[in-house]
Every structure is written in C-alpha cells, then in structure tokens.
Amino acid sequence: MPEITYAPIEARWATELAAIERAAFPTAGIQDLLEVADILALCKTFPGGGFVALDGDTPVGMGVGILIDFDFDDPHHSLDDLTGELSCGNHSDDSDWYYGVTIAVDPAYRRLGIGHQLYIRRKDVVRRLGKKGIVAGGVIPGYKDHIHAMSADEYVDKVRAGELYDPTLSFQIENGFEAICAIPDYMDDPAVGDNAVLIVWRNPDLA
Numbered sequence: 001m002p003e004i005t006y007a008p009i010e011a012r013w014a015t016e017l018a019a020i021e022r023a024a025f026p027t028a029g030i031q032d033l034l035e036v037a038d039i040l041a042l043c044k045t046f047p048g049g050g051f052v053a054l055d056g057d058t059p060v061g062m063g064v065g066i067l068i069d070f071d072f073d074d075p076h077h078s079l080d081d082l083t084g085e086l087s088c089g090n091h092s093d094d095s096d097w098y099y100g101v102t103i104a105v106d107p108a109y110r111r112l113g114i115g116h117q118l119y120i121r122r123k124d125v126v127r128r129l130g131k132k133g134i135v136a137g138g139v140i141p142g143y144k145d146h147i148h149a150m151s152a153d154e155y156v157d158k159v160r161a162g163e164l165y166d167p168t169l170s171f172q173i174e175n176g177f178e179a180i181c182a183i184p185d186y187m188d189d190p191a192v193g194d195n196a197v198l199i200v201w202r203n204p205d206l207a
C-alpha cells in the first residue's frame, strides 16, 4: 500500500490535478470540470480550503471548495451558478457554508481511504472557521444503470436506505453526509440525465 501524505493545495500541482478531475468524471461535460485555470484561481481565492493527496511528489487526489451562502429553501442549482467564475468567483470569507467544488481521487488509488482523509481535512477547516457545514451537489454515477427504471429521487431514496450502492453517494453517506434530494440539471452528464444530489454535512460544534 503506497504511503500517502496530504498538503494544502498549491498551484504547482494544477496540471496533474486537472488530469485527475477528467479521469474522475469520465461521463461529464468538460465545461463543468476543473481545468488548470480554475485550479490556479482556487489556489489564490481560498488556499486553506483545498487539500491534495500525494504519493511521493505525485498528486493522486484532491478535495477543494469555497465559502458561499446557501439557500436550503431553494436548493436546486447548477454547479456553475453556485461556484461562479473559474469555479470560485462566488467565494466570500464571510459566508456560512463550505461548498464542495470537487473531491476526486485517481482511479488507481481508490478505496484506500484517501477520500475519507480528504473529508477529515475539509471538516477540520469548517470547524476551525466556525462555519455551518459542507454542502455540495454530489454526483450519482450509479444512476446510469437505473435511469430507465426510476427517477433520480427514487434512486437517491434507495441508496439512502441501503437498498442500492452508489460508488459516490454511498461514500458520502458513510462520511456523515445527509442526502437531501436530487438536483436536476446540475451539470452536463448525459449518462445520469444531468442529475446530482444535494448533500449536507452539518458542523456538530453548532448543533
């Protein structure tokens, strides 16, 4: 098992991280994925909010986000609308919620606990800054195998109930997230009918 270390995100890894992002979301439209310019902007905008997993000097995963205000009475949103220009234009240090822009692990390094470690570090940022929690549009890659059989909300219900396994949503639930509802038109991803799911982790310090 490789020895993985973790570090705050830095611009020097932007090219490798953009490649990991593309590999992590193979069915998504390129315009919705983090490119080098987005990663460089994120490094400047909220450097303390992003983390990279490293095998030696090689990046093998990342978890990045921004701080925004989120209206739970109007939860339907697209990734682009929420994050703004270069995937971070809507960041504000004063905002209440950490919005998960992406979490992506190199396919060759999955199921080793890297995603879990990235979440530990993101949750630590939220607790240190006294923010309300983490909110995100989570992808549901497993929905592609059920898209003709049920709605995205029905699929989310079944994953939440443990009747179906989703490689991403089941991992998010395992990491303390609540799956609220499907978000239609979240990002260009025809394999899942452009659906995602609203997921929330609440800062236990503020409970």
Ligand SMILES: CC(C)(COP(=O)(O)OP(=O)(O)OC[C@H]1O[C@@H](n2cnc3c(N)ncnc32)[C@H](O)[C@@H]1OP(=O)(O)O)[C@@H](O)C(=O)NCCC(=O)NCCS
Pocket (backbone or CB within 6 Å): 024, 025, 102, 103, 104, 105, 106, 109, 110, 111, 112, 113, 114, 115, 116, 117, 136, 137, 138, 139, 167, 168, 170, 171, 172, 174
């Ligand atoms: C979702 C994702 C980030 C998870 O990353 P990861 O590093 O594989 O995550 P972990 O290793 O912490 O956990 C994944 C699973 O492996 C299991 N696992 C962790 N360590 C393990 C080990 N040593 N042996 C066996 N299983 C292990 C976990 O329990 C978890 O299982 P679960 O899905 O039943 O909850 C990764 O699959 C990915 O990049 N997916 C594509 C992009 C994506 O969907 N991103 C999320 C956007 S919302």
